[in-house]
Amino acid sequence: MDMKIQSTVPEAITELLRAHQITPTSQRVKVAGILFAEPAHFCAEQVYVRVNADDAEVSKATVYNTLGLFVARGLVRQVFVEPGKVFYDSNTKPHHHFYDTGSGELTDIDALGVALHELPPLPADTELDSVDVIVRIKRQFKTRRV
Amino acid sequence: MDMKIQSTVPEAITELLRAHQITPTSQRVKVAGILFAEPAHFCAEQVYVRVNADDAEVSKATVYNTLGLFVARGLVRQVFVEPGKVFYDSNTKPHHHFYDTGSGELTDIDALGVALHELPPLPADTELDSVDVIVRIKRQFKTRRV
DNA sequence: GTTAGACTTAGAACAATTCTAAGCCTATAA
DNA sequence: TTATAGGCTTAGAATTGTTCTAAGTCTAAC
Numbered sequence: 176m177d178m179k180i181q182s183t184v185p186e187a188i189t190e191l192l193r194a195h196q197i198t199p200t201s202q203r204v205k206v207a208g209i210l211f212a213e214p215a216h217f218c219a220e221q222v223y224v225r226v227n228a229d230d231a232e233v234s235k236a237t238v239y240n241t242l243g244l245f246v247a248r249g250l251v252r253q254v255f256v257e258p259g260k261v262f263y264d265s266n267t268k269p270h271h272h273f274y275d276t277g278s279g280e281l282t283d284i285d286a287l288g289v290a291l292h293e294l295p296p297l298p299a300d301t302e303l304d305s306v307d308v309i310v311r312i313k314r315q316f317k318t319r320r321v
Numbered sequence: 322m323d324m325k326i327q328s329t330v331p332e333a334i335t336e337l338l339r340a341h342q343i344t345p346t347s348q349r350v351k352v353a354g355i356l357f358a359e360p361a362h363f364c365a366e367q368v369y370v371r372v373n374a375d376d377a378e379v380s381k382a383t384v385y386n387t388l389g390l391f392v393a394r395g396l397v398r399q400v401f402v403e404p405g406k407v408f409y410d411s412n413t414k415p416h417h418h419f420y421d422t423g424s425g426e427l428t429d430i431d432a433l434g435v436a437l438h439e440l441p442p443l444p445a446d447t448e449l450d451s452v453d454v455i456v457r458i459k460r461q462f463k464t465r466r467v
Numbered sequence: 468g469t470t471a472g473a474c475t476t477a478g479a480a481c482a483a484t485t486c487t488a489a490g491c492c493t494a495t496a497a
Numbered sequence: 498t499t500a501t502a503g504g505c506t507t508a509g510a511a512t513t514g515t516t517c518t519a520a521g522t523c524t525a526a527c
Binding site: 200233237240258 | 509
């Protein structure tokens, strides 16, 4: 029996890709299906594992190619919090992040938008690309209670 | 003849290291001399090149060890802007960064401090570690003038 | 002088990512 | 239907930045 739960309607994914000038191949639809099932912060490895959870069908090179293409087309956004680890964030609305330095967990902070207001003038001949705010947090030492 | 320009007084460096519980070995003093000659954003490789500009005397492992130690002791701060490249920032005052996505250049934005104000409540049992604001900028296409 | 511990080193190992070159797939043309 | 061309995918090699390892060096205290 082959009962897979489709977390997102494939046609919707296909449309999304087309809307971004991306030919919807089966591999790309699979990857997109994982990224857009819900707002998520996955690194390439996690996408690779998830995309091949049932059976190994998408190569690592393709996962990287696809993620790179999605980034170039503005479908997802990269978040850098640690050396040697890139997160791919499927939430494209302007928002920022909490990064738990202990667990490595990344969570959204939405509608902050404050940093943009009081931004100093940009250097000459440059324009704004994006603003990344990363709030690093750590687990509290519980000194009082046990 | 051996006339080296000492950009920073070695005794001051030595003191700085001691003040941070760091035994001032010759290698560490050299690395610190480069980082603190002026506010700078170097990656490990750049430090390695500069520290050995005259003669190869400090190994790569030591550069990494030393930078890691400086980070742990709060002498310098890491900035992540790209996968696979860590910048070490000798400016320890609270500040943020412009990152030129074209040239890879990192420059300070000081006294912004805005993001901190309207920060949402932190997740339970966590405390603030740091706030990194990275404003990515890109060279403007000059469509009008030539 | 010995000794212990911390520090440095070259080179190996490692992990994330990119590259390469070959094969595959699909749409269109003949 | 069979060629053909282009883009897509692939395994595995290569690359890059970083960390590890194990051995050697230095230094300070005895």
